[in-house]
Amino acid sequence: MNPLLTVSNLSYCKKDKSWFAKQERFSLAPVSFELKAGETMAIMGENGSGKSLLAKLLVGVARPSAGEILLNGESLHDKRQRFQAIRMIFQHSKESLNPALTLGSLLEEPLILNTDLDARERKRKIEETLKLVGMLPEHQYFYRHMLSEGQRQRVAVARALILNPQVLVADEPFAALDPSVRSQTVNLLMKLQRDLGLGFIFISHNLGIVRHISDRILVLEAGQLVESGKTDVIFNWPKSDYTRRLIHAYQALISRDD
């Protein structure tokens, strides 16, 4: 089976142009990986290890210094195609929704910009997508502040899904949620992924969730790729000290809970 997403030697180096400011360089060493359709990949690492940067490079918020991203073996030159195929779920669902717009107009925007649907078809698509993530069609008239945190997360997912993407990139989608809503969201995402056959890349500090849903893991440390492999392998036989430390910290937490 051909890989859905191929990332080869993707790297990023921030050049500081300012004359006076401290020379603070943030970079990501060349990273390569492949993602198959229906596969889930987790990105792990400490704060500031370049996880979010990698996610930004994947969705196109930041421009990589070198390397390329291939979707189904084709290079992503067409911006429109890229925005459609790779969608992002933000960490803070609250901030990623515009407070002055109804959910309907929020969800309509990607459709207007990326598809040729007319107004009626757009409305139907919005209603379908809202139902898909377990909300009601009436929610399209709601504003951001009327929703609970879990509903906002669902809207964020709906926004990502509305263009029928092939890859979903999520930056700590579960961090701000309480445990019950978190497991709801996890189940929702797993179900959607199974139904729609998406490739799913997510960043998480919660190794419990990582172990639960991911097929493969990518471990980053200070912009360097430390380790990557199958979840079972990484959790049971970590090769590097760093990974071992991360996993150990998690297991210490679990055993204390018991």
Next chain:
Amino acid sequence: MPKSSFYDEEFYPSPVRQTWNEFQRNHIALAGLWCLGFFVLLVLLGPWFLPFGPLDQNTDAILLPPAWDANGDVTHLFGTDGIGRDLLTRVVHGCQITFGVSFFLVLLAMLVGCSIGAYAGMSHGLRASIINHLLDAIMAIPTLLIAIIIVAILGTGLMNSMWAITLALIPQFIHHTRDMVRGEYRKEYVTAARLDGASDARIFFHSILPNMIEMLVVKATMALSVAILDISALGFLNLGAQSPSPELGAMLSDALETAYVAPWSISLPGAAIFLMVLSINLVGDGLRTALKNRVNQ
């Protein structure tokens, strides 16, 4: 179809509705809004109901006191001035000129200021800085002084004073718009819109502008009261609207000669200016508080 409210018991107001609810709690501001509404109606419909023209002279009734005075006459409700012109008519027409002109001034200043500010906010580096501070020099000089300079160059007249006041109002709109756009631009929802494939212009009009409207309304009311005061001050100094025109400031300076004999001819236009500015300030202040409360909720 009968609309049952069984399931709508939890009512969720939109942001604009929320601001309105907050605004309604402030009764003084609400009174200001009624007063402002009255002035708007007066300006729009008033001249149609008046029997006299603003320049018509009734030589039989010179310096007639208002109708509530013992010597007054009900045909001239507010009395007449030194050459027999009906004061009520002149005050209504004066409100029309002063209020209407100020309204358009603010609208124009807002349009220009917002476009420049938005452009400055969306661009980066030296260019943004230059655009942002382009008209800052004007802020260092009081509005009236700028107006006087412009009038000194171009000559007196309502039109010239209008230009001067517009020019003086623009920089604050530039700065507020730019700061707001800068602030909003960093927020995640703009990044999300960009990932939807939105261009810069679309991001501004569809994502940022809906969030800015309330701030703009507040700033516009503040600018409106400044504009009214400046227009009438210039008229009073004989630098703006000239004598026969019923502009409120010009009426005041006209009536100055007969102020001792006919105090009503100076107090009524003065009261009109006072009430207009007061009501606008009350509304502006109420809106600002409502907005602050809504954002802090």
